[in-house]
Amino acid sequence: MPTARRIAHEFLERQGLTTIFGNPGSNELPFLAELPGSFRYVLGLHEGVVVGMADGYAQATGRPVLVNLHAAAGSGNAMGALTNAVSSRSPLVLTAGQQVRSAIGLEAMLANVDATTLMRPLVGWSGEPSCAADVPRSLAQAVFEAGLQRRPTYLSVPYDDWSAELDANAAVTLDRSVQRGLVPDEQQLAAVTDALGTARNPVLVLGADLDTAGLFDRAVALAEHLDLPVWVAPSPHRLPFPNRHRLFRGVLPAGIEPVSSALTGHDLVLVLGAPVFRYHQHVPGPYLPAGTRLIQVTDDAGAAARAPMGEALVADPAPVLEALRTRLPARPGAADGPRFLANPEPATADGALHPEQVFAALRETQAADTCYVVESTSTNAAWWRQMDLRRAGSYFFPAAGGLGFGMPAAVGMAMGLPDRPVVAVIGDGSANYGITALWTAAQYRVPVTFVILRNGTYGALRWFGQVLGTPDVPGTEIPGLDFVPIAEGYGVPATTVTGAEDLRAQLKTASAGPRLIQVDTAATSPE
Structure with missing residues (x-):
């Protein structure tokens, strides 16, 4: 037996x-x-x-x-x-x-x-x-x-x-086999379609679940068909929409009042594939502007049940996206203007590279289908200002904010997607939480480029100290770290760069296995 x-x-x-x-x-x-x-x-x-x-x-x-x-x-x-x-x-x-x-x-x-x-x-x-x-x-x-x-x-x-x-x-x-289906019925589809079709000034809020489900391109098609502005839901761990697209308005701030302010003027907020909402810093205020209606479509029953406001439809977003695109006529002006915006010049800093310079170098040297695993919270504003991500599965972030995700996840990502390049952008504080991932990357010859942004601080904590009115707390400085010998000890080739041209040259160099590039950067804040 x-x-x-x-x-x-x-x-x-x-x-x-x-x-x-x-x-x-x-x-x-x-x-x-x-x-x-x-x-x-x-x-x-x-x-x-x-x-x-x-x-x-x-x-x-x-x-x-x-x-x-x-x-x-x-x-x-x-x-x-x-x-x-x-x-x-x-x-x-x-x-x-x-x-x-x-x-x-x-x-x-x-x-x-x-x-x-x-x-x-x-x-x-x-x-x-x-x-x-x-x-x-x-x-x-x-x-x-x-x-x-x-x-x-x-x-x-x-x-x-x-x-x-x-x-x-x-x-x-x-x-045995087990399958799952959450197809909305005709009445439910008609209700969402009618709400969007009759709204005076609607807006889309898209969530990471759309990218997870392979709906990135369908979300773009819907927004372009109806010429609708697009926000990404707060604290995204994946990107469901191209961030340099002319309809992209940014990532919603992660506070109650700032979200409400950002949505002011819209009579309908259609949230697809996201919780409503994943707040972070506590900034109280009204959940929504007066007179604004919110409809959430998600296949996560828990996210629908715990939302504090709005209407929710628990269903696969795919047929909803398709119904909205095929049943509603294209809005005038949908094809006007350039599809993607020009990239801005990066900010500079004294004595070290500004994170924007690092991200501009990545944008200019890496393949368009690169997967970026990012764990550098203090550089969020610089990241979204400089990057140009136009493909599905291009951006990954620790979904709960727990440090130690970035380096290991990049190794797993590269193993799961062997035909796409993977770059991990990691802060020096975050890197210590998952540093042993370097050994696995070396042993299995996983082709990941690790870019370590070294500024000697827990930058996000210093910013939060200002937000919370506690600027004098200990434990926010981490001087004396050098990841080059650490990486080499784990078997990963590593180098330090100090200038933008040196960084570009290193990023252009092909590597069959893992490598680590350490960059000294100026301290910045998430906003």
């Missing part, structure tokens, strides 16, 4: 989960034994980096991905990175080893006494099989729940279960 391990491996293979990101402990070894040759195991040196790589890989491929963690301690190490994966709605399937069943109640070393509650409330589903015979079904549920909810799941498995021989009922799991 087949073992639970054999059935699990075959199930994962049939589901396409053959790339495993992991950092194993002793409890995980029985699952990894006899791994078929079709599987690829990607080792990370810290569990937070492992989850960050898997998050990038899942966002790149759009498919669930398997993560193998150690029991309580290893799973705990991964939880910071998991917050980003939850907010980006990445379908990660987290598996963790558990002590043998007879030792859990004794609280033996490496036992996870209450394993199913450890990752809650972060994960969408958490479980531990009731017996060895339940392992295949439980694993299948973890995979299906991750795909259906588009949220990480967690499964703890006692390691003596893997070698248990199971009867024919366990193998029935191998033939």
Whole structure:
């Protein structure tokens, strides 16, 4: 009779989960034994980096991905990175080893006494099989729940279960499939179409979920067909619309009153593929301008339920985009003027490069289809001013704001999208949280360009100190960091550049594997 391990491996293979990101402990070894040759195991040196790589890989491929963690301690190490994966709605399937069943109640070393509650409330589903015979079904549920909810799941498995021989009922799991459909009905489509068609001055607010679902080009087509101004929803972790397009108005600020001010004058706000809204700094005020109607279309039922205002339709945004474009006539003036705006001259600074100079160099030297993984929060304003991103899947940011996403996610992104160049733009403060991703990049020859912006500060914190009226707090300075020897120690070629021309020359140099470029930059604020 087949073992639970054999059935699990075959199930994962049939589901396409053959790339495993992991950092194993002793409890995980029985699952990894006899791994078929079709599987690829990607080792990370810290569990937070492992989850960050898997998050990038899942966002790149759009498919669930398997993560193998150690029991309580290893799973705990991964939880910071998991917050980003939850907010980006990445379908990660987290598996963790558990002590043998007879030792859990004794609280033996490496036992996870209450394993199913450890990752809650972060994960969408958490479980531990009731017996060895339940392992295949439980694993299948973890995979299906991750795909259906588009949220990480967690499964703890006692390691003596893997070698248990199971009867024919366990193998029935191998033939299962689960699909999801949220197609709006005719009445719902007509209501949204009528609202937009009769609005006096409507505006679109687009969210990261559109890019996740492959709807970037359809969103552009709708905006151009109706000649509608476009905002991107606050705190985007992906970009759903070209940021130099003539209809692009910017990223909405992440405060209640500033959002309301930005939307003033519009009688209808149509939000597609985004929560309403992901605020950050607390700036109270009215949620919406007086007389403004808001309609949200999202396939995230939780986001619809928790919104404080407006009407919501829980549905796949794709048929809504298509219905609006085909049922409403084109608005006059839709083809007037240049489609994309000219790029501005970058700002300069004394003694170091201004971040705008760095981003202008990236824009001028990198391929148009480059994927940028960005984790430099203090340079947001400079980024959006200088970059020219016109393709789907061009921008990725830590969705929950948790540091340590950027470097690992870039490695996972490059593994998931081998035909597109990947550049990680990382602040020197952020880099330390995921630095061991360099080792994985070197060992697996992952072609990522890491650009480290070194200004010796936690720039976003210094800015927030001004916002909160606390400019004198400690812990915002980080002098003395040099990432060149650190990268070389992990096996990644690295160099420091000081001038704009030197930076351009380095960026133009081809590299078959990973490389790191350290750039000294002036301190700036997110706004």
